[in-house]
Amino acid sequence: MPSCKDFLRELSDYLDECLDPSTRQELDRHVQECPSCWVVLDTTKRTLKIYKGCEPQAVPTDLEDRLMAALQKRMAEKKSPS
């Protein structure tokens, strides 16, 4: 039976589903019987979920304008190399 420390050590691979089936089964069993590891697993899952679900902020208009202007300059240089 893995300990809590073992569970934590494997937590990333457990979440990324890259453990061999027998290790995974042992950890499944641990987490069913250990409330603290269950909470750590649940809150880590939710941590990843909100990071992945967070839409990036729009690029501020003035910054986007500067970017497009710099790009257009580069495009013009490419078309007519001096």
Add this chain to the structure above:
Amino acid sequence: MTDTEPPSDEQLVDLARNGDDGAFSELVKRYNRRILRVARNITNNAEDSEDVLQETFLKAYTHLDRFEGHSKFYTWLVRIAMNEALMKLRKRKTGKVVSLDEELSTGDDTVTREIAVWDGNPEDQFSQHELRELLDQTVSSLPDGFRTVFILRDVEELSTEETADMLGLSIPAVKSRLLRARLQLREKLTRVFKKKGENAFAFL
């Protein structure tokens, strides 16, 4: 290409390579906000991240013929942005240690002091704006070596191999840093989101 479906990245890259600058601008519009986020998250500096954003797309435009299509276009862009961002980060930290390629020792590497369930769904309790602010501030508090790995793996969703390759780290190093980054973020967010949490933003 049909009227209803937007062109794929591959189609736009093909067009851009054949001199269609409008197609390249389309790619910029498609990805500029994500590249700015990577730049911000890695450099932790507003001015640097704006430079990184611009440099990334200028380099991508200039070297588009070097993109070989082995990876996704976005992964290729992130690689350019990472190189630029890491250079900025190192420049800012001259004299200080940038611990990107050395082993990070944190003593107890799997800290779980906060064991508390969360109070409902943070997505329902905070606005997108508040949540984004909170997530950004939290991730920016991680050590550079953890933050970079977390951003590439869990935010940009690159593979362990791509992340290792981009940062010049071994696969075990990426995995161990990712685990510690995830646990540290979990710890910090739990302090905010746990049940009966009063003064939720106090830790910032």
